[in-house]
Amino acid sequence: xxxxxxxxxxxxxxxxxxxxxxxxxxxxxxxxxxxxxxxxxxxxxxxxxxxxxxxxxxxxxxxxxxxxxxxxxxxxxxxxxxxxxxxxxxxxxxxxxxxxxxxxxxxxxxxxxxxxxxxxxxxxxxxxxxxxxxxxxxxxxxxxxxxxxxxxxxxxxxxxxxxxxxxxxxxxxxxxxxxxxxxxxxxxxxxxxxxxxxxxxxxxxxxxxxxxxxxxxxxxxxxxxxxxxxxxxxxxxxxxxxxxxxxxxxxxxxxxxxxxxxxxxxxxxxxxxxxxxxxxxxxxxxxxxxxxxxxxxxxxxxxxxxxxxxxxxxxxxxxxxxxxxxxxxxxxxxxxxxxxxxxxxxxxxxxxxxxxxxxxxxxxxxxxxxxxxxxxxxxxxxxxxxxxxxxxxxxxxxxxxxxxxxxxxxxxxxxxxxxxxxxxxxxxxxxxxxxxxxxxxxxxxxxxxxxxxxxxxxxxxxxxxxxxxxxxxxxxxxxxxxxxxxxxxxxxxxxxxxxxxxxxxxxxxxxxxxxxxxxxxxxxxxxxxxxxxxxxxxxxxxxxxxxxxxxxxxxxxxxxxxxxxxxxxxxxxxxxxxxxxxxxxxxxxxxxxxxxxxxxxxxxxxxxxxxxxxx
Ligand code: AGP
Numbered sequence: 001x002x003x004x005x006x007x008x009x010x011x012x013x014x015x016x017x018x019x020x021x022x023x024x025x026x027x028x029x030x031x032x033x034x035x036x037x038x039x040x041x042x043x044x045x046x047x048x049x050x051x052x053x054x055x056x057x058x059x060x061x062x063x064x065x066x067x068x069x070x071x072x073x074x075x076x077x078x079x080x081x082x083x084x085x086x087x088x089x090x091x092x093x094x095x096x097x098x099x100x101x102x103x104x105x106x107x108x109x110x111x112x113x114x115x116x117x118x119x120x121x122x123x124x125x126x127x128x129x130x131x132x133x134x135x136x137x138x139x140x141x142x143x144x145x146x147x148x149x150x151x152x153x154x155x156x157x158x159x160x161x162x163x164x165x166x167x168x169x170x171x172x173x174x175x176x177x178x179x180x181x182x183x184x185x186x187x188x189x190x191x192x193x194x195x196x197x198x199x200x201x202x203x204x205x206x207x208x209x210x211x212x213x214x215x216x217x218x219x220x221x222x223x224x225x226x227x228x229x230x231x232x233x234x235x236x237x238x239x240x241x242x243x244x245x246x247x248x249x250x251x252x253x254x255x256x257x258x259x260x261x262x263x264x265x266x267x268x269x270x271x272x273x274x275x276x277x278x279x280x281x282x283x284x285x286x287x288x289x290x291x292x293x294x295x296x297x298x299x300x301x302x303x304x305x306x307x308x309x310x311x312x313x314x315x316x317x318x319x320x321x322x323x324x325x326x327x328x329x330x331x332x333x334x335x336x337x338x339x340x341x342x343x344x345x346x347x348x349x350x351x352x353x354x355x356x357x358x359x360x361x362x363x364x365x366x367x368x369x370x371x372x373x374x375x376x377x378x379x380x381x382x383x384x385x386x387x388x389x390x391x392x393x394x395x396x397x398x399x400x401x402x403x404x405x406x407x408x409x410x411x412x413x414x415x416x417x418x419x420x421x422x423x424x425x426x427x428x429x430x431x432x433x434x435x436x437x438x439x440x441x442x443x444x445x446x447x448x449x450x451x452x453x454x455x456x457x458x459x460x461x462x463x464x465x466x467x468x469x470x471x472x473x474x475x476x477x478x479x480x481x482x483x484x485x486x487x488x489x490x491x492x493x494x495x496x497x498x499x500x501x502x503x504x505x506x507x508x509x510x511x512x513x514x515x516x517x518x519x520x521x522x523x524x525x526x527x528x529x530x531x532x533x534x535x536x537x538x539x540x541x542x543x544x545x546x547x548x549x550x551x552x553x554x555x556x557x558x559x560x561x562x563x564x565x566x567x568x569x570x571x572x573x574x575x576x577x578x579x580x581x582x583x584x585x586x587x588x589x590x591x592x593x594x595x596x597x598x599x600x601x602x603x604x605x606x607x608x609x610x611x612x613x614x615x
Contacts, residue, residue, distance in 0.1 A: 001077040001609040002089075002103035003027035004184070005201055006165045006175045008070035009192020009222045014058055017073040020194075020201040022051045026257075026405050026603065026610045027103075027197060028077025031088035034058060035099045035167060036068035042099045042169055046088040050604075051075060069222070070175060072165050074101035077609040080109070081126030090167075091130045093137030094121050100136065100166045102129040103197055104182035105614050107160035132158060140168065148232055151176055151217050155230045161360065161614060163212075165195055175220040178230075179212035182613045183358045183386060186210045186218045186225055187239070193220035198611075199242055199382065200401045208239035211384040240384045244401055251403075256602045258404035258496070262588050263455055265412040266448035269581065271398045272416040273444050280438035284424040288393050290349075294375065295428035298349050300328045302374075304337050304365050305353040306612070308407040308491065309414060313353055314484035315580045316418035319440075322577055323422070324431045334361040335615075337368070344372030351377045351421070355402065355410035356611040357385025364615075366391055379417060381410050395421060404603045405610045406495050408588050411488065415580060419444065443575035447582065450572040454585045457569075458593075461586055464551060464567055465593030471522040473500035475543075476587075477509060478526030479536050481576060485526055485583045492591035496605045497598055506539040517546035524590070526583055527564075529555035530576045540564045553586055 003024030007013045017034055032054040033046035043065050047053045058065070074089035081087040089101040106112075109128035116134050117123060123130055136154045143149040147168060161181030168174065177184055177195050186195045189206045195218065196202050199209055210225065212218055216235065219226040227235040254260035276284050301320065303313030313331045320329050332342070334352070338361060344350065350369040354362040357380035366387060369376050378391035381399050388394045399413030423440060426432035474493055476486035486503035493501040504513055506525065517523070523543040527536045540550050541564060552565040555573045562568055569586045595602050
């Protein structure tokens with residue numbers, strides 16, 4: 001939520017900052033701003049709208065601003081205060097000494113504001129951020145212009161979550177950063193220092209990145225990058241080399257990142273399998289080492305995540321459950337896990353899944369599990385992210401940077417790695433038979449080509465999306481391995497097409513939702529050719545009897561299913577547990593083309609941000 005970019009070096013800063021903001025625009029895009037230097041002053045430019053609008057406004061600044069060799073920028077996802085130019089960042093202190101951008105929520109901003117206002121400081125905005133900005137200016141004065149001391153004092157006063165990036169008017173070659181609870185990554189390339197919320201913003205400059213830890217400060221300058229703790233003590237930090245290609249974060253010839261990323265899924269799956277298997281065996285030992293004999297003592301396994309990542313964990317639970325009937329396996333929404341009286345301890349393993357590795361609820365849940373003595377495993381797509389650094393055992397999914405706000409290829413990265421993790425854990429427990437292992441690995445290996453064949457039928461799916469996009473709403477129904485897909489299919493449609501869409505286990509329809517059915521509500525039913533085919537088709541018939549149009553996702557060759565459908569999309573057959581790997585693709589494409597038919601902003605849907613770093 002909110003994207004930050006900072007630069008101090010020898011080149012003109014504005015282009016570098018604007019490009020960094022554009023790369024992070026998916027983090028927040030209701031307003032944007034930039035601060036640049038001009039003759040001893042700091043000039044702010046802010047707009048309501050997209051970074052492209054900010055580019056235009058920067059073009060209208062006095063020409064000297066384009067020569068500024070340092071600056072900071074921000075794209076906003078509003079929390080406190082409406083979406084206005086005044087509330088957009090950067091914020092400036094009343095005396096003009098401090099200019100600051102922020103990602104997070106400062107929880108005690110009201111108290112700080114009241115205190116400063118009673119001392120005569122006039123606030124201009126409705127934001128929580130301005131309290132930090134005005135307070136820092138006061139502290140900088142009382143500390144006699146000692147920036148490190150003022151930063152220490154500031155960070156000890158603020159509660160809540162913050163990534164702060166700051167320019168002081170009288171320190172032209174410096175940018176200061178502070179991190180507590182919100183991500184911030186820094187880098188030095190020999191002649192310039194950078195900071196950003198997300199590594200993808202820095203990859204065009206360097207791949208050697210220093211992620212700020214909780215409670216750390218950074219001092220960026222053109223010839224150095226230094227770190228301190230909130231106690232003011234210097235810290236050493238070695239860069240992490242991030243092996244991502246910056247072109248992976250480009251759209252290429254695609255109209256939208258989401259479409260490009262849907263198409264990358266066969267590669268993500270292939271890469272994951274190649275990296276973690278040998279012939280028909282799982283080989284995760286190098287990536288994750290749990291204490292010897294631990295899995296035999298484990299009684300409870302918890303999968304914890306939010307949103308699409310949560311649906312990925314349901315896929316994992318179902319696979320695990322089907323292979324081992326003696327484990328107590330649960331899936332938990334992180335925002336609930338953190339407030340329930342959850343069980344944990346030595347006999348429990350908890351797997352926390354977050355593509356960004358920065359989701360506030362998932363991080364909080366992991367901290368709780370750690371405190372209970374639970375064995376924790378994190379799974380994330382971002383090396384160096386908070387969850388990667390905080391949780392003892394981390395598995396990195398291999399999806400590469402995902403830019404579209406709607407998760408697609410990272411879901412594939414997660415379910416493929418989760419399937420392998422489940423097999424690995426059960427092998428350690430000695431409950432995975434060699435035949436199941438070979439069957440599932442073989443099944444996974446055959447999937448990329450099958451997925452590709454579904455992607456190639458895009459035109460057919462696009463035509464169906466066009467036909468149904470005027471529906472007043474959608475129900476997604478299915479049973480067992482299809483249930484997480486009903487949730488993901490409905491979420492995708494809500495996120496990017498803004499259409500009412502609900503997911504139901506097919507058997508649940510008649511317990512209430514069926515009352516809503518009529519000829520304007522479309523039912524999308526997932527009906528692969530398994531032992532549950534007939535039962536799901538009975539539920540489909542119940543919908544048809546109430547005049548609802550039905551769009552079925554069925555197995556190739558199941559021609560008889562057409563008797564129950566207005567329209568069908570046939571997908572290749574798989575091992576039953578692995579159906580989600582193939583069934584998700586038509587749902588993603590259907591949501592994508594529905595949103596396209598309705599002319600929605602697919603990569604940056606309204607009200608959303610890709611990483612949810614606030615509670
Ligand atoms: C999915 O399309 C959404 N963008 C959202 O539900 C997302 O999966 C959720 O916010 C969790 O994010 P994370 O995986 O980065 O923790």
